[in-house]
Amino acid sequence: MxxxxxxxxxxxxxxxxxQQLAQDGIEVTLVDRNDYHQFQPLLYQVASSQLPAEDVARPHRTIFQKTxxxxxxxxxxxxxxxxxHSLTLAEGRTLSxxxxxxxxxxxxxxxxxxxxxxxxxxxxxxxxxxRLRLQVKSVLQEPRPSGGDEVPARNIVVVGAGPTGVETTGALSELIEALRADGKEANTGTVFLVDRGEVLLGGFSDKAHNYAHRKLTEAGVQIRLGAGVAAVHPDGVALDDGSTIPSRIVVWAGGExxxxxxxxxxxxxxxxxxxxVRADLGVGDLPGVWAVGDVANIPDGxxxxxxxxxxxxxxSGRWAAQNIVRQQRGEQTKPFAYKDKGIMAMIGRNAAVAEVGKHRHQVDGPIAFAAWLGVHAMLLSGVHARTDAFLTWAWDYFDRDHAATLESSARPQRIAWGDDGDDQPHIRLDKPASVGDHTTTVRGETHG
Ligand SMILES: Cc1cc2nc3c(=O)[nH]c(=O)nc-3n(C[C@H](O)[C@H](O)[C@H](O)COP(=O)(O)OP(=O)(O)OC[C@H]3O[C@@H](n4cnc5c(N)ncnc54)[C@H](O)[C@@H]3O)c2cc1C
Known part of the structure; x- marks a missing residue:
């Protein structure tokens, strides 16, 4: 069948x-090992206790409720x-x-x-x-050893100074700073950012490199450039210059x-x-096979x-759908035309860089943050109707007391999506690879 x-x-x-295929009246079966979509650009907010996990994970059944x-x-x-054109599921069934x-x-x-x-x-x-949030919490809240024993290192090391590493470093250093300012925890350690390259935010302009460097240094981050990671141990990172940074929290933003x-x-x-993939996102000379997003090398022209x-x-997901529709109508497929929205990174409260427009015009500070917000609201609009709730949260988030969130058992403030209580993803902390044993199928509104 x-x-x-x-x-x-x-x-x-x-x-x-x-979504695009459904809009054109084509039946689709979407298969994912998780019952939710995960919005990766907000993952570091979860890791740094600024957002609860369910705010960045939206159940697929909810997204397609009316489709x-x-x-x-x-x-x-x-x-x-x-x-x-067939997929074999972990449970053994094959779909064509x-x-x-x-x-x-x-x-x-x-x-x-x-x-x-x-x-x-x-x-x-x-x-x-x-997992990262729990490790940060467990290390930073560890009781002091009795007697004169030394407190084990509470440093955080972020490996990789691309946008993910820089954004994560900014968020974690703000968390550390807030804890320190709160006075409850003096020994919070240092945040290190390590990269074998010579600059932060490699794909950006020199102005952005310098801006990110200055903002993170002002926030107390120790930046180690030109240093590769030789090994990661349970209690530290060995660098290829022979030095070691003691740490039990090593964040890997080193590549994908x-x-x-x-x-x-x-x-x-x-x-x-x-x-x-070919320019039209098709794969090799195989008819009816497409690859899109991070799994594909998409020509930039x-x-x-x-x-x-x-x-x-x-x-690219939308474009592949349109090419499938063109093929079904007996028309020629079209080469993917990417509308470049620019590149941007949020480094911390009121600190962001963006390079927008054809000539990669560089902006920073609140204007860059506004650009970041605009692009993220657009991405989110594919999975959430309430992007206004995201915008409200994002502006408000700059004033939040992160330390209070980590220190108490209180949960971080949620984005007011307006979801009901049943609309929760089933997030598992173990590796979710072998979920074939609980395959579930949902179509349209028949499932809650
Ligand atoms: C921390 C982080 C921050 C980022 N920040 C930004 C940003 O600020 N701005 C920006 O534009 N981009 C950002 N990105 C990049 C952006 O998020 C990705 O390019 C984008 O989400 C990729 O989407 P995708 O659909 O190709 O892949 P994914 O979102 O990774 O989706 C792939 C899906 O396939 C499923 N899957 C994989 N293998 C199997 C299998 N064998 N069986 C069943 N299901 C499977 C997975 O469960 C997953 O749901 C960031 C990425 C990360 C990791």
Missing amino acids: TEGVLVLGGGLAGVACA PAVKVMTAGVSSVDLAA GSHVVMAAGGQPNFFGIPGAAEHAFPLYSVADAE SAAEIASAAGSMRGAGGRID AGGTLPQLGSVAQQ
Whole structure:
């Protein structure tokens, strides 16, 4: 039995693709190992106790509640036969479709550095963000040893000075600063940012590099550039200059590669293990096979590929859907035309950089924050109707007392999405890879 178009992955790319196909009256089966969409750009707010996990995880069944053409399946996919347009679920069942859209995203890349996979905390999923938050909380709230014993190090080390590393460093240093200012915790340690490159925010302009460097230094962050990580141990990071930073909280923002399931594309993979796609987002010479978002190397029209960004994922998901519709009407597919929204990073309270427009005009401070907000509201609008609630939260968030959140058992203030109590994702902290045993299917409004 065919399941319409099969979409593997319910991130920004998969959701946008399914929504566009449904809008054009095409039946879709969207398969994801989690029963929720995770909004990655807000993960570090969860890790730094500024948002509860459920605010960045929206159940797929809620997103598609009013879209009966989209059937949602919560199941791990263990293998894919691209030529046959089929997905085999971890539980053993095989689904076949008229087309298959690979939208499986990425995963952290530890580059084989000893101890990194075991001891560092990546930030790629809601479960990762929760794990990191709990580790920060447990280390910072550890009771002092009795007698004259030394307090073990409470430093935080962030590896990788791209936008994710810089944003996470900013948020965690604000948390530390708020705890210190609160006077309840004097020994909060230092936040370190480590990168083997020579600048922060590598893809940005020199002005942005310097701005980020200055803002983080003012916030008390120790920046170690030109230093690679040689190994990660349970109690510290060894750098390749021979030095060691004692730490039990090592955040991995050092790189990403394609999701494991991309290996189904065999030799049609390129940099980062991602699937190389044609200009129209199709894969190789296989009819009816597409790859979008972080799992794909998407040509940028100038000999390179587009970066792994939310707007690339969302727009490519939509574009692949439109090309499927064109094919079904017997029309020619069209090459993907990316509308560049610019690049931006929020470094902390009232500290942000953005490079917008054709000529990458650089802005910082509140204007950059407003640009960041605009782009994130647009990304969120694909999964939440209430982007106004996000905007209200975001402006308010600058005045929040983060320390109070960590110190008490109180939960951080939620975004007022207006969801009802049942509308909760099932977030699991263990690795969610083998969920084939509890496959569930939801179509339209028939499930609550
Ligand atoms: C911490 C962080 C911060 C970021 N900040 C920004 C930002 O500020 N602005 C910006 O534009 N971009 C940002 N990005 C990048 C952006 O979030 C991604 O480019 C985008 O979310 C990718 O969407 P996607 O749909 O391709 O993949 P994903 O969102 O990763 O979705 C892939 C989905 O596939 C599912 N899946 C994978 N394998 C399987 C399998 N075998 N079986 C079943 N399901 C499977 C996963 O569960 C997941 O739901 C950030 C990324 C991170 C990690």
